Amino acid sequence: MPLRRVVVIGLDGLDPSIAEGLLGSGELPNLARLRESGGYSRLATTLPPQTPVAWSSFAVGANPGAHGIFDFLQRDPATYRPEIGLYRYEQKSRFLPPRAVNLRGGKPVWDWLTEAGLPSAVLRHPCTYPPDAPRGRMLAGVGVPDVRGGFGSPSYYADRPVPANGDAEHVVLLAPDGEGRAVLPLRGPHGPGGDAVLDLGLAVDAAARRVVITSDGSDPLEVAEGEWSGWLPVRFRLGMLQSVRGLVRFHLVSASPLRLHASPVNFDPDSPVFPISHPWDYASELERRLGPYHTLGMAEEHTALNNGRISEDAYLRQCRDVVDERRAMMHYELERLDEGLFYVLFDTPDRIQHMFWRYRDPTHPAHRGEPASPEFARVIEDHYRECDAIVGEAMAYADDETLVVVASDHGFTNFRRGLNLNTWLYRNGYLALKDGMEPGEAAGDLFQHVDWSRTRAYGLGMAGIFLNLRGREAEGIVNPAELGAEKDEIIRRLTGFQDPDDGAVVVQRLYPRSKVYAGEHTDRAPDIMVACAPPYRISSASVLGALPEALVEDNTERWSGDHVVEPTAVPGVLFMNRPIASDAPNIIDLAPTILRALGAPGGESMEGESLI
Secondary structure, rough: OOOOOOOOHHEOOOOHHHHHHHHHOOOOOOHHHHHOOOOOOOOOEEOOOOOHHHHHHHHOOOOOHHHHOOOOEEEEOOOOOOEEEEEEOOOOOOOOOOEEEEEEEOOOHHHHHHHOOEEEEEEOOOOOOOOOOOEEEEEOOOOOOOOOOOOOOEEEEEEOOOOOOOOOOOEEEEOOOOOOEEEEEEEEEEEEOOOEEEEEEEEOOOOEEEEEEEOOOOOOEEEEOOOOHHHHHHEEEOOOOOOEEEEEEEEEEEEOOOOOEOOOOOEEEOOOOOOOOOOOHHHHHHHHHHHHOOOOOOOOOOHHHHOOOOOOOHHHHHHHHHHHHHHHHHHHHHHHOOOEEEEEEOOOOHHHHHHHHHHHHOOOOHHOOOOOOOOHHOOHHHHHHHHEEEEEEEEOOOOEEEEEEEOOOOOOOEOEEEEHHHHHHHHHHOOOOOOOOOOOOOHHHOOOOOOOHHHHHEEEEEOEEOOOOOOOEEOOOEOOHHHHHHHHHHHHHOOOOOOOOOOEEEEEEEEEEHOOOOOOHHHHHHEEEEOOOOOOEEOHHHHHOOOOOEEEEEEOOOEEEOOOOOHHHHEHHHHHHOOOOOOEEEEHHHHHHHHHHHHOOOOOOOOOOOOO
């Protein structure tokens, strides 16, 4: 007999090794209860094992070639420049407004359910911007940008010089007057005349260790030192008849000297620039019922922590706010779930592990020779226990007619050293720089000094190598008839590449796309996928087309854990309250499992098999 409900709790990045250890010590009682009532298994992930890739494969029940998401980034073959790989904007004529287009293809499980007359409530699933239109409700997740159109661009204000801009941030030097007052310029969306800027008012009270921020039409916002503010509604005017609304929060690091962090400006749920929910007013409904919330797809302030602008404590408190928002949404939907699918993703396990993995490794290069603080040694385990409590709350809504699934899209591992992939391609004769240029800081990023007339291959994103193919790339030189031989040569030479410092294997395996992807979107994939061996990963510099001098270098960033490595090294987890009918479940099996559980026909395009 079909069941009435399926409840899926996604715990992004939950790692089986850590979870199994905590299960063994009795610290995850709700997941243990779920395992005992049904089953538990490690869950095979995608290539690459990355959030938008893996969850898209969950949704369509097939490999990435069927949905076309291969990374956060893709390249424009006409310009070689990196672009966001999850969505794009298009404007068919100057008389029509622009619109957002979701780049995830394939037919997701909630569309099959809609055809079967069954509803879905989907909260924050990646690659749902703009959202699909299932029967039911959807709030978009990873992929929703800030009002500037990116994954998140915070601002940082100071009253004296601070180190140069970090990744994706905007640093502003202020000069408060004798009464501590200053104009606080907040960057907004790109407009016809450049960036829109909203001038807020700032009053610094150093003695009271607080600031007050004012904006026309809003109540003054007071922020105490060391605290996060509430949400401040803002409006950017782009012209006579056009404006963009958003929400921003502040964290006061210090009143004297002034150090003030502003979050990326989130879409206002009541009036987003582009749709972020289905129906269009569902985002507003959640705000009315539960209060304002983060709409940015990657809501946790990891950029601010990675750049050293906020403390670990401040980051954890902001992560707590994100979890509390998602938890309230989960309860709101589960209380009215009568039939069909409910899905919610908690992203925070992934973000906390990225930023706190260094505390699991006392010699991690991110410590820069300093002792690791014992204060944060158990942060990851503490969050796993919180996730277990969330699972228990969801299980309270389940009855005998409910399938409960708890899954992660991938696991986690150490990220100690980075491979400068484009530097390797340069050193081995596949990538050329313009005359007089050598790898190093002067070579810049975004391929700005690459000589395409002599370049045969280049790396972009966290795992991809593209051939500079004639007829496909703007200045391609590789003969299509020689494409197979070129790929085979690179694979042969790079497989097993060893760290020059100690001889450890850096690259475990390379995959030609024709051997791992199939489907209508396969032609968008990199020609070769690179799978590093932990604790190595493609370096952050290589992701955006830079060529540092060294082939391999220490990762000294706070972003110290990762998962974009050989997929077999980072499986996810799967718990169900029904026995798992497979010894080797894969993330692509979950969509057909949902259809089978609900007795819904369809799923012919899915490659996975039902696990019940």
